[in-house]
Amino acid sequence: MTQSFETNKQGGANGQLIDAIASSERPSRPNGLSSSFTFASRALLRIKHVPEQLFDVTVFPIIFLLMFTYLFGGAIAGSTSDYLQFLLPGILVMTVSQITMYTGIDLNNDIRKGIFDRFRTLPIWLPSALVGALLVDTVRYSMASTIMIVLGLILGFRPEGGFPGVIGAVALILVFSFSLSWVWTTLGLIMRSEKSLMMVSMMVLFPITFVSNVFVEPETLPSWLEGFVDINPISLLVTAVRGFMHDAVTFEQIGWVLLASFIFTIIFAPLTMYLYRNKK
Amino acid sequence: MDDTKQTMAIEAKGLVKVFGKDRAVDGVDLSIKKGSVYGFLGPNGAGKTTTIRMLATLLQPDEGHAQIFGHDLVSETAAIKSRISLTGQYASIDEDLTGIENLIMISRLMGYSRKQAKARANELLHAFSLADAAKKQVKNYSGGMRRRIDIAASIVVTPDLLFLDEPTTGLDPRSRNQVWDIIRALVNAGTTVLLTTQYLEEADQLADRIAVINHGKIIAEGTSSELKASVGMSTLHVSLFDQQDRDKAIEVLTQKLDDSVRPGSDPASLTAQVLDPSVVAEALGELQKENIRMTTFSLGQPSLDEVFLTLTGQPVEENAAHEEGVTR
Ligand SMILES: Nc1ncnc2c1ncn2[C@@H]1O[C@H](COP(=O)(O)OP(=O)(O)O)[C@@H](O)[C@H]1O
Ligand SMILES: [Mg+2]
Numbered sequence: 001m002t003q004s005f006e007t008n009k010q011g012g013a014n015g016q017l018i019d020a021i022a023s024s025e026r027p028s029r030p031n032g033l034s035s036s037f038t039f040a041s042r043a044l045l046r047i048k049h050v051p052e053q054l055f056d057v058t059v060f061p062i063i064f065l066l067m068f069t070y071l072f073g074g075a076i077a078g079s080t081s082d083y084l085q086f087l088l089p090g091i092l093v094m095t096v097s098q099i100t101m102y103t104g105i106d107l108n109n110d111i112r113k114g115i116f117d118r119f120r121t122l123p124i125w126l127p128s129a130l131v132g133a134l135l136v137d138t139v140r141y142s143m144a145s146t147i148m149i150v151l152g153l154i155l156g157f158r159p160e161g162g163f164p165g166v167i168g169a170v171a172l173i174l175v176f177s178f179s180l181s182w183v184w185t186t187l188g189l190i191m192r193s194e195k196s197l198m199m200v201s202m203m204v205l206f207p208i209t210f211v212s213n214v215f216v217e218p219e220t221l222p223s224w225l226e227g228f229v230d231i232n233p234i235s236l237l238v239t240a241v242r243g244f245m246h247d248a249v250t251f252e253q254i255g256w257v258l259l260a261s262f263i264f265t266i267i268f269a270p271l272t273m274y275l276y277r278n279k280k
Numbered sequence: 281m282d283d284t285k286q287t288m289a290i291e292a293k294g295l296v297k298v299f300g301k302d303r304a305v306d307g308v309d310l311s312i313k314k315g316s317v318y319g320f321l322g323p324n325g326a327g328k329t330t331t332i333r334m335l336a337t338l339l340q341p342d343e344g345h346a347q348i349f350g351h352d353l354v355s356e357t358a359a360i361k362s363r364i365s366l367t368g369q370y371a372s373i374d375e376d377l378t379g380i381e382n383l384i385m386i387s388r389l390m391g392y393s394r395k396q397a398k399a400r401a402n403e404l405l406h407a408f409s410l411a412d413a414a415k416k417q418v419k420n421y422s423g424g425m426r427r428r429i430d431i432a433a434s435i436v437v438t439p440d441l442l443f444l445d446e447p448t449t450g451l452d453p454r455s456r457n458q459v460w461d462i463i464r465a466l467v468n469a470g471t472t473v474l475l476t477t478q479y480l481e482e483a484d485q486l487a488d489r490i491a492v493i494n495h496g497k498i499i500a501e502g503t504s505s506e507l508k509a510s511v512g513m514s515t516l517h518v519s520l521f522d523q524q525d526r527d528k529a530i531e532v533l534t535q536k537l538d539d540s541v542r543p544g545s546d547p548a549s550l551t552a553q554v555l556d557p558s559v560v561a562e563a564l565g566e567l568q569k570e571n572i573r574m575t576t577f578s579l580g581q582p583s584l585d586e587v588f589l590t591l592t593g594q595p596v597e598e599n600a601a602h603e604e605g606v607t608r
Contacts, residue, residue, distance in 0.1 A: 017462065020407035021469045026362070026437045027391035038388040042374065042381075049376045049417060118372040118433065121336055122389050123362040278340075 032125035039132020046106075047136070053102065061095040061148045068215065069155065076216060081156050088152040089241040090214035093173060095148060096141050097209055097234060100177050101201045103137050104184025108197050111189070127273060134181055141177050145170045161247035169244035172257055176237050179261035182268035189275040208234050233260040286350045289314045289441050289472040290335060294344035297330050297496075304330040306496035307344070312474060312489075314349075314440075317467055319487030320476040327496035328476035329369055332443050335474070336366045349440065365439035367430050369446050369476075375419040379410055379429050382418060386436045404432040408462070424455025431462055435471075442466060444475040448482060460486060484508075492591060500591050514579050516552045516560055521573035523548035529572050536563035540590075553590065554579065 030038070047053060068091065073083035107130070110116045119129050149157075149166060159165055184201060191197035211225065212234040218226045229235050236256045243249030290312040297305040305327045312318045320328045333339040335346060337357045346353040348360045366372070373382045380401050387397035405411045408428045413421060418429060427447060434442060444463070448456040463486055467473055477483050483490045484504045492500040492507070500507060516537075520526055526543060530550055533541045537560075540553035554560055560579060567574065 016403075016407040017465050018469070020403050021435060021438055021465055021471075027396070029362070030389065030391045035389055038385060042377070042385050045381055046374070046376055049378075113375070114368040114370040114372040115374055117333070117336075117338055117366060117368050118386075119389075120338055121361055121364060121366045122386075123358065124389050 029123050032128050032131075035124045035128035036131040036135065039129050040135045041132075043106075043133050043136035044139075047140075053140075060098070061091065061144060062151060064095070065091055065148065065151060065155070072215075084152065084155055084157050085246070086242075087215070088148070088157045089169065089245050090212075090238045092145060092148045092152075092169075093234060093238045093241055094209045094212075094214050095144055096173050096177050097180060097237075098205055099140060099144055100137070100180045101184050101198075101205060102140075103133060103181040104186075104188030104201060105194060105197060106133060106188075107185050108188040108191060108194055112194070126277065130185060130272070130276065134178060137181060138174055138178065141174055142170065145173060159245040159247075161245050161249075165244045165247055165249075168249070169241040172240055172244065172254065173237065176233075176257055176261050179264040179268075182265055182272050185272040186268045186275065189272065208232055213238050233257075233264075236260055287314055288312065288347075288350075289316075290318075290346065290348055290474065292335065292344065292346035292353075295331065295334060295341050295346060296343035297327075297334060297339065298342050303496050305334065305341075308493075308496070308498055310346075310491070310498075312472065314472055315467070315470055316488040317463070317473045317475065317486050319483035319490040320474065320493055321478070321480060321483045321490055322476070322493035323478060326493045328493060329445055330496075331493070332366070332445050332474065332476060336364060336443050337361060338366075363440040364443065365434040365437075365441075366443045367434045367445065367447060369449075371418070371426055371430055373418055373430055373433050376417060378415050378417055379405060379421070380414040382429065382433060383436065386433045390437050392436075400436060404436065408432045409458075422455075424451050424458060427451060427455065427459055428462070431459070435466065438466070438469060439471060441472045441474070444473060446476050446478065449478060456482075514554050514557055516554050516577065516579050517544065518550050518552075518564075518567075518577045519544075519546070519575045520548045520550070521575050525572045526550060528570065529567055532566050532570055532572070533563050536566055548575075 065088070068087055069080050069084050073080035073087070077083035077086060110119075120126065149170075161168070183204070187197060187200055191200060212229055212232045214234070218229040218235070221229060236253070237260070240249055240253040240257045243253050288311060290310055292308060292310040295305055295308040295310075296303065308327075308331055310318075320331065322328050330339065334341050335348065335353070337353065337360055340354065349363055351359045353360065374385070377385070383401035383404055384397045387400045388394070392400060402411075402414075405414045408431070410425060410429060410432070413425060418426060421429065431444070431447070447459050447463070451459065460482075463473060463475070473486075475482075475486065487504065489501065489503055490507055491498045518529070518533075520529060526548065530541050530543065533550070533552060537552050537554060542551055543549075544551050557579060564574070564577060
C-alpha cells in the first residue's frame with residue numbers, strides 16, 4: 001500500500017489526493033435521529049467485529065442457570081424443577097442488569113482512546129452518540145433474555161403467564177435496564193481507567209444482585225438484611241418479572257419498578273449529559 | 281459574520297489552563313493567518329495538546345479568550361465546529377472497525393446520504409493509498425496507515441482549519457513524508473493548519489510560522505529563518521582524539537566561528553552553532569594547524585534540545601518529559 005502511494009505521487013503529482021481534497025462540499029448537518037442511527041450501526045458493527053462482547057452476554061447466564069438449578073436447587077427448594085420456576089425470572093434479571101455495565105465501559109474506552117474527541121468536534125447533536133449506543137444495548141439485552149428463556153424452557157421452565165407474560169416481563173426488564181444504563185454512563189465519564197470503572201461497577205452490582213430475592217425468598221433472611229432486600233430495586237424488578245411470568249403480576253409491582261426506573265433516569269440521565277458536554 | 285474580511289484563522293489572548301497546581305498552559309497569545317501553516321514546537325508536557333484542545337472547543341480555557349474565524353471560542357462553539365477538524369495525538373477512530381466503516385460513519389455524521397458516504401469513503405481511501413486495506417480493521421494497520429486514515433477522517437469534509445497533534449511522532453521517514461505531502465496538499469487547497477511537533481525539522485519543513493512552547497509558555501515565535509537565526513543555522517559536533525585538547529580547541533574555534541562553541545556532554549566533544557556553514561571547513565583547518573586531532577565531526581540541523589539550550593539557556597528538563605497518554 002505504501003508502494004502505491006509512491007507510484008501515484010510520481011505518475012500524476014498525487015492527483016487523486018488533490019481531487020479528494022478539492023471535491024468535498026459541506027452537506028447540511030444530519031438531524032439527531034439520523035446521527036443516532038449512525039451511532040447505532042457503529043455499535044452493531046462492533047458486535048460483528050468484537051463478538052467477545054456477546055460472549056459475556058450469553059455464557060455467564062447459562063453457567064449461572066445450570067449451576068444454581070442443579071447444584072443448589074434441591075437444597076433450597078426441595079426439587080430442581082420447582083426451583084427453576086422460582087429461579088429463572090430472577091437470574092434473567094440478574095444477567096441483564098450485569099450486562100448494562102458494559103454501556104459504561106464502552107463509553108469509557110471511547111473517551112480514553114480519543115474517538116470521543118472527534119465526535120465532540122463534529123457539528124452533530126452530541127447525545128446521539130449515547131442514544132445510538134443505548135438503542136443497540138436494547139438489542140443485546142433482548143438477545144440475552146431470549147437465550148435465557150429458551151434455555152429455561154428446555155430445562156423445564158413453564159411460565160403460567162404464557163407468551164404474553166414472558167413478553168411483558170422482558171419489556172419491563174428492558175425499561176429498567178435502560179434506566180440503569182445511565183448509572184454506568186455517569187460512572188464511565190467520571191472514572192479514569194477501565195480497571196477502576198470495572199471495580200466500582202462490580203462493587204455496586206454484586207451487592208444489589210446477590211443481596212436480593214433472586215436466589216431465595218427474603219423471609220428466610222435475618223430481618224436487617226430483609227429490610228435491604230425488600231427495597232432493593234433489583235428485588236422489585238424480580239418480583240414483578242416473576243409476577244408476569246407466573247400470571248400473578250399486580251399494578252403495584254409494576255408501579256414500583258417504573259418508579260425505580262424513573263428515579264434512576266431522572267438523576268443519572270441529566271448527570272450523564274452534563275458530564276458528557278463538559279468533559280475536559 | 282462576514283468571512284471575506286476575516287484574515288485571521290485564530291486569534292488568542294492570554295489562554296490559561298490549570299490542572300490542579302500545574303499551569304499546563306500559562307498565558308498563550310496567538311495570531312494565525314488564514315491559509316497558513318502554524319507549527320507548535322515543544323517537548324513532551326509543554327502544553328501543546330492542551331492548547332489545541334482548548335482551540336478545538338474540547339476544553340474550556342480557565343483564563344483568556346480566543347476567536348476562531350472571528351467566532352468566540354466559548355459562546356459560538358457550534359459555528360466553530362462546522363469549520364474545524366481535529367486529528368488527535370492518539371488515534372481518533374474506532375480501531376475495531378475497518379477503514380471504510382470508519383470513513384462511512386464519519387461521512388454519515390457529516391450529513392452525507394448513505395450512497396454519498398460510501399463514495400466519499402472510497403475516494404478518500406484511494407487518495408490516501410489505503411484502498412487495499414479498506415476492509416481491514418484499523419487495529420491491524422501500521423503506524424503510518426493509522427495516521428493516514430485518521431487524517432482522512434478529519435477531511436471527509438475539507439475543513440477550513442485543521443488541528444494536527446503530533447502527526448508524525450513515531451513514524452518512519454517514509455510514512456512521515458507521506459503525511460507531509462498530505463498536509464501540503466491541504467494547504468494548497470486553502471486549509472489553515474495548526475500542527476504540533478517535537479521535531480524542529482518538521483516545523484521547518486511545513487510551517488510558515490513557529491511558536492516554541494515550554495512549560496505552557498511561548499518562549500519564541502517567528503518564521504523558521506528567524507528562529508534559526510536566533511538558534512544557529514546548523515550545529516557542529518566535534519569529537520577530539522584527546523580530551524586534554526578541548527579547552528584549546530574551544531578557544532581556536534571560537535575565534536573562527538563565534539562564542540556559541542560549548543563543551544559537549546562527552547569530555548572529548550564540543551558543539552557549536554553555525555550560521556554560515558562555509559566557514560566550518562576553515563575553522564576545522566585551524567584545529568589541524570594547532571595539531572589538535574579529531575576523531576569525527578558532523579554538521580547537522582540544530583536539535584530541539586539545542587533550540588531550547590539557546591532560547592532558554594537551559595536544556596530540556598527530563599522531568600518535564602512524561603507520557604501524557606495516561607493523564608488525559
Ligand atoms: N487532563 C489532564 N489532567 C491533569 N493534567 C493534565 C491533563 N492533560 C494534560 N495535563 C498536564 O498538562 C501538562 C501539559 O500537557 P500536554 O498539553 O499534553 O503537553 P504536550 O502535548 O505538549 O506533551 C502536562 O504536565 C500534563 O501532565
Ligand atoms: Mg501532546
